Amino acid sequence: MTSRHLLAIVALGQAVLFTALIILITLNRWFRLRRSAEQRPHKVALDHAMARWATGQIPVGTVVSGLGQLPTPLIVDELVTWSTKVSEDRWRELTSALQHPWWAKIIRSNSSSARWWKRLETARFLSVVAMPADTARVLRLLRDHHPAVHIAAAATLERVDNTALATAALERLPTLAPTVSAYYAGMLVRSRPFVVQQLLKLLGRTNDPALPRFAEFAARLKEPALRGPLTALGSHPDGEVRTQVARALGGYRHPESFPALATLAADSAWPVRAQAVRSLGILADPSSLPIVRVALRDAEWWVRLRAALALTRFGSAGRNALLEADIGPSANARQMAHLILGFSADALTEFAA
Amino acid sequence: MNSFYALLLVLSIPEIWTHTRLAEDHDFQRLLRSEALPPITILVPAYNEQATITTSITAALALEYRHYEVVVVNDGSRDETIDVLRHAFELYEIPRTYPEQIKTNSLRALYRSRTEPRLLVIDKDNGGKADALNAALNASRFPLVIAVDADTLIEPDALPRLTRPFLLGREIAAVGGTVRVANGCLVQKGRVVDARVPRHFLPGVQVVEYLRAFLFGRLGWNRLGGNLIISGAFGLFRKDHVLAIGGYQTSSLVEDLDLVVRLHRYLLGRKVPYEIPFIPDPVAWTEVPETMTVLARQRERWHRGLVAATWTYKGMLFNPKYGRVGMIAVPFYTFGEMLAPVVEVFGYIITAFGLSIGAVNVSFAGMFVLVAWGYGMLLSLWAVVLEEVSFRRYGRPGDLLRLLFYATLENFGYRQCTVWWRLRAFFSVWKYRHVWGDMTRRGFEAVRE
Numbered sequence: 001m002t003s004r005h006l007l008a009i010v011a012l013g014q015a016v017l018f019t020a021l022i023i024l025i026t027l028n029r030w031f032r033l034r035r036s037a038e039q040r041p042h043k044v045a046l047d048h049a050m051a052r053w054a055t056g057q058i059p060v061g062t063v064v065s066g067l068g069q070l071p072t073p074l075i076v077d078e079l080v081t082w083s084t085k086v087s088e089d090r091w092r093e094l095t096s097a098l099q100h101p102w103w104a105k106i107i108r109s110n111s112s113s114a115r116w117w118k119r120l121e122t123a124r125f126l127s128v129v130a131m132p133a134d135t136a137r138v139l140r141l142l143r144d145h146h147p148a149v150h151i152a153a154a155a156t157l158e159r160v161d162n163t164a165l166a167t168a169a170l171e172r173l174p175t176l177a178p179t180v181s182a183y184y185a186g187m188l189v190r191s192r193p194f195v196v197q198q199l200l201k202l203l204g205r206t207n208d209p210a211l212p213r214f215a216e217f218a219a220r221l222k223e224p225a226l227r228g229p230l231t232a233l234g235s236h237p238d239g240e241v242r243t244q245v246a247r248a249l250g251g252y253r254h255p256e257s258f259p260a261l262a263t264l265a266a267d268s269a270w271p272v273r274a275q276a277v278r279s280l281g282i283l284a285d286p287s288s289l290p291i292v293r294v295a296l297r298d299a300e301w302w303v304r305l306r307a308a309l310a311l312t313r314f315g316s317a318g319r320n321a322l323l324e325a326d327i328g329p330s331a332n333a334r335q336m337a338h339l340i341l342g343f344s345a346d347a348l349t350e351f352a353a
Numbered sequence: 354m355n356s357f358y359a360l361l362l363v364l365s366i367p368e369i370w371t372h373t374r375l376a377e378d379h380d381f382q383r384l385l386r387s388e389a390l391p392p393i394t395i396l397v398p399a400y401n402e403q404a405t406i407t408t409s410i411t412a413a414l415a416l417e418y419r420h421y422e423v424v425v426v427n428d429g430s431r432d433e434t435i436d437v438l439r440h441a442f443e444l445y446e447i448p449r450t451y452p453e454q455i456k457t458n459s460l461r462a463l464y465r466s467r468t469e470p471r472l473l474v475i476d477k478d479n480g481g482k483a484d485a486l487n488a489a490l491n492a493s494r495f496p497l498v499i500a501v502d503a504d505t506l507i508e509p510d511a512l513p514r515l516t517r518p519f520l521l522g523r524e525i526a527a528v529g530g531t532v533r534v535a536n537g538c539l540v541q542k543g544r545v546v547d548a549r550v551p552r553h554f555l556p557g558v559q560v561v562e563y564l565r566a567f568l569f570g571r572l573g574w575n576r577l578g579g580n581l582i583i584s585g586a587f588g589l590f591r592k593d594h595v596l597a598i599g600g601y602q603t604s605s606l607v608e609d610l611d612l613v614v615r616l617h618r619y620l621l622g623r624k625v626p627y628e629i630p631f632i633p634d635p636v637a638w639t640e641v642p643e644t645m646t647v648l649a650r651q652r653e654r655w656h657r658g659l660v661a662a663t664w665t666y667k668g669m670l671f672n673p674k675y676g677r678v679g680m681i682a683v684p685f686y687t688f689g690e691m692l693a694p695v696v697e698v699f700g701y702i703i704t705a706f707g708l709s710i711g712a713v714n715v716s717f718a719g720m721f722v723l724v725a726w727g728y729g730m731l732l733s734l735w736a737v738v739l740e741e742v743s744f745r746r747y748g749r750p751g752d753l754l755r756l757l758f759y760a761t762l763e764n765f766g767y768r769q770c771t772v773w774w775r776l777r778a779f780f781s782v783w784k785y786r787h788v789w790g791d792m793t794r795r796g797f798e799a800v801r802e
Contacts, residue, residue: 010724021731021734021735029741117374344447
């Protein structure tokens with residue numbers, strides 16, 4: 001075979017592939033349009049049935065059989081969408097009815113599928129229709145290595161109060177990014193009493209490297225029972241733990257919070273001082289005004305900024321403190337006070353957010 | 354070169370499958386309500402953008418996102434950009450309240466808006482795009498920053514989509530989204546309400562080019578672990594990392610490539626675990642050049658930047674210390690992307706010379722060139738296939754036909770022009786220190802034919 005023959009074969013191959021791609025594009029579009037045209041009437045009928053069932057006009061069986069007409073991704077989407085629109089007792093009725101259909105059993109069985117998108121589908125399905133019998137499945141999904149799957153499974157906790165699931169969610173906390181941890185906090189609201197009990201134990205493990213994450217999580221809950229253990233961590237050797245404590249105490253207007261924050265406002269680490277001063281501003285107790293005034297002369301720019309913004313929350317006393325600093329002897333304080341006093345109220349609110 | 358692109362294409366298939374699955378997850382509403390979304394600062398450098406600035410800033414201020422702010426920097430524009438902003442958003446002057454963490458050219462004034470509390474406008478002396486971005490970076494308050502060109506429209510749900518890797522808990526240093534061509538689309542109140550493929554050849558062929566670059570070029574690099582470009586028009590970065598490397602390099606010709614290479618170098622050098630992924634479903638729309646002159650200038654500038662960057666970071670080339678970035682990505686960009694026009698022109702010259710002295714058979718040479726072009730054509734067509742099976746932004750049959758038409762014709766004439774423009778960059782790279790691409794804007798509302 002000569003090189004000319006080889007080129008001719010390659011050119012022929014290209015022509016075949018080119019034609020195949022054009023056919024693929026055309027068929028793909030045709031199939032997609034046809035499928036959507038087929039599914040649309042079923043979806044419209046189901047939405048209609050859901051609306052009527054939600055107001056008690058038709059039995060739940062009609063909705064279940066309507067769901068059975070749809071492909072799995074659409075079933076899951078429909079359930080997720082309607083779960084926020086239907087009253088809780090009525091939704092419980094549907095949840096019970098969804099234990100028996102064959103398609104629901106298949107979706108449930110996909111919790112151990114090798115394909116992550118199947119497990120994601122199951123996690124989303126169970127996040128709105130999980131029953132006590134599904135605990136083992138949800139537990140498996142919560143421990144799933146794929147982040148999308150365990151995040152979807154965590155949504156189950158928003159509806160189900162189950163200690164095993166809450167424990168599994170808490171176990172994941174140290175490995176979660178702060179953003180995901182915040183998401184978990186929102187999902188764990190229903191299991192709050194149990195979560196608080198668990199956190200009380202976790203905050204006592206002072207040598208645990210995951211302690212900053214637990215403190216951060218505890219701060220998000222703003223639970224009165226956690227204030228004591230959080231305050232006790234104010235002298236922890238890890239600066240990040242102290243920063244989280246300083247942030248958390250801003251959520252507790254309690255007599256013990258002020259001396260703890262006063263100590264933290266004099267901490268050697270500037271992030272701790274900045275956070276403590278910010279929290280003192282949130283609480284805006286007149287007794288802490290002198291501490292914030294001192295912080296306005298701090299060597300670190302961020303601490304001074306937080307102090308100046310905190311002073312704006314103290315009303316006229318804080319404003320007077322800023323005015324005095326504006327003509328005072330400290331150049332640092334003078335500069336910061338001058339900048340903050342130059343803000344309009346709107347800009348200040350926006351900046352201090 | 355085309356074979357490497359074919360490899361990227363193969364690698365991009367599982368990536369696009371994954372991202373299509375995640376993008377179809379309708380749980381976004383739940384995430385949008387949660388407090389998990391990290392706050393973001395949108396940095397918008399602007400230079401002579403009076404035609405598009407109001408539309409793009411209005412679009413940026415109408416995004417479906419909970420916590421974000423928009424910092425616009427007028428980099429000493431010679432047109433009416435600052436006056437347009439002043440009137441459109443009722444600006445009033447405020448004092449500066451933040452430290453200058455990165456040195457920039459002098460700030461003339463800072464403005465807040467009476468109507469849009471999220472907006473901060475900085476007016477400064479001209480210093481180039483990187484300098485403007487650094488000024489915006491100094492003023493930003495949030496831990497994530499996204500650099501957006503002033504001629505770019507971000508889709509309303511693009512920010513939550515872009516933050517998805519952060520929500521999935523990965524060690525993300527930066528994320529890139531897709532940039533698509535706005536020319537020909539119907540734009541209303543800063544939103545692309547009807548995506549169309551332009552009827553004119555030049556912007557139309559760029560639609561295919563962008564699809565190819567984003568849908569399988571960058572997705573393929575996700576698998577190879579070496580995304581070197583997060584588009585300057587639409588990329589989300591962790592601010593602490595950007596500040597740690599000193600922000601944007603003012604001396605660089607293409608600040609986006611330069612920033613990402615330096616991020617890789619910094620993070621790999623310190624053994625910090627990180628990822629710089631590209632995700633295809635967050636979309637920003639940009640106006641592309643409609644004349645050969647402007648397009649030539651743009652492509653020459655991009656390639657000048659690539660040449661300068663590969664020279665500046667030559668120490669990373671085949672350096673095992675930088676892992677796959679040093680061993681695969683940088684060599685590819687050096688020998689593949691940067692030298693590609695030289696190799697291609699050399700090939701044309703050798704073929705022509707061979708023909709002239711009778712060393713090469715005419716019909717063989719013709720067939721060889723056609724096969725080489727056919728290869729490129731197939732790759733462009735694959736990009737259209739990926740678009741069709743994944744995101745399907747262009748719904749009309751007419752648009753699909755135009756995409757196929759442009760994908761077919763791209764290799765005949767247009768490709769050779771881009772090769773020539775890129776080749777010229779080698780001669781001008783040492784001459785220019787120009788950092789803003791001059792482009793004549795028509796404005797988004799006027800972009801549709």
